[in-house]
Amino acid sequence: MNTSDVLVIGAGLAGLPTALACAQAGWHVTLVDENPAPPALPVDSLDQRCTAIGSASVQLLQRWGLWDAIKANAQRIQQVHVAQQGYLGSLRLRAEECGVAALGYVIENRQWVVALAELAAQHPNITFVRGETVVSISETDAEYLAVSLESGESLSTRLLIGTDGVNSCVRAQAGVSQNHVDYDQSGLMCSVAVSKPHNGVAFERFTPDGPLAFLPRPGNVMSLVWCMSPDAAEVINQASDEEILQRLQAEFGQRLGALTELGPRTVVPLIRFEATAQTGRRTALLGNANRLLHPVAGQGFNLALRDIAGLLDEMGWRTGNKSADPGSDEILARFVERRTGDQREVVWLTDALARTFRGRASLPAHVRSLGLLTLDKATPLRHAFARRTMGYTG
């Protein structure tokens, strides 16, 4: 039987840094993913899903020795521009006034997975099992959990970490349910080629139908998340690329010049869900297995990285005094206690943004506009907001 200190199920955005950081500290890690191979890198530069990470997340990746493997394909965010379509109020956050080289970076999801999967496959403390999933979890004794894989192989671990995404089998096997909030919105995601350089500016526009975010990517390319009602998303997804580009240009204006080409599109329903418990017996849920947020503030993965850091720190990662039993009840209880405040705050903020800036009938537009204006003019408030956006807590 394969016995490890830490068993990570799911080698995606959250699972790979979790496994690598644990291995870096000297724990023996088994990493399992249902995909038989890492994703193929796209040939078309417009065929990419992206994620924005704040500078606090970059510091975590540096701490775990992973940033060098990722930074070559990451785009700096030098400025964030938030505005409400058709109203005066706007907010600008600039890296230099916040005293950082970049407010954050935009990473390309598949590049991230490919780069970190390569590191994991080579790491002497990681056994990487591909093309497998969990079929059952049981307690063998007080110190270990037994995990059976689909192939019949049995694994034994002190700490089981579920980073296996929204439909987590670890969460299901641990008997943990979820709470759902349906925002009655869908997100259209794709990349858009633009004629003017973006200069590292990320844009968030609050339109009457919902938020529209443009994240800068390497080259003259932006990554779009456009939130709207499910009916509107269905209609727009039936339209031709040319029609969508025209509509988008009308919504966004000319700041990026002409919007010239659209990459492959995906439409996803926007919901929030949270696992009713983030830990169980020798088990922790991280990333989407634990919580999925509305993408309006780009906080989901940043929060997940801070959760990973919180768990690692309770396991003794930072002090160098790593626990011989990383899955003990005490460590897991301390992890929950440590992380709950930040998690609640981010969920509240994201929820408030998703609801406040949605639709014509919610908070009057001029009040929202005034809020943005006030935030832009009041330096301490803007700096506090910037720190939160970059992922710094406290």
Ligand SMILES: Cc1cc2nc3c(=O)[nH]c(=O)nc-3n(C[C@H](O)[C@H](O)[C@H](O)COP(=O)(O)OP(=O)(O)OC[C@H]3O[C@@H](n4cnc5c(N)ncnc54)[C@H](O)[C@@H]3O)c2cc1C
């Ligand atoms: C439209 C949109 C935009 C977003 N933008 C941002 C942003 O800008 N900034 C930000 O911070 N966050 C953002 N997020 C959130 C971010 O995408 C998530 O936090 C992130 O994808 C979580 O990654 P994960 O590793 O938990 O899940 P996933 O990336 O889904 O990885 C799950 C992994 O588990 C594997 N797996 C699944 N099931 C099994 C199984 N049964 N057995 C074994 N392996 C399994 C899969 O193969 C995969 O490798 C956004 C989300 C959305 C929807």
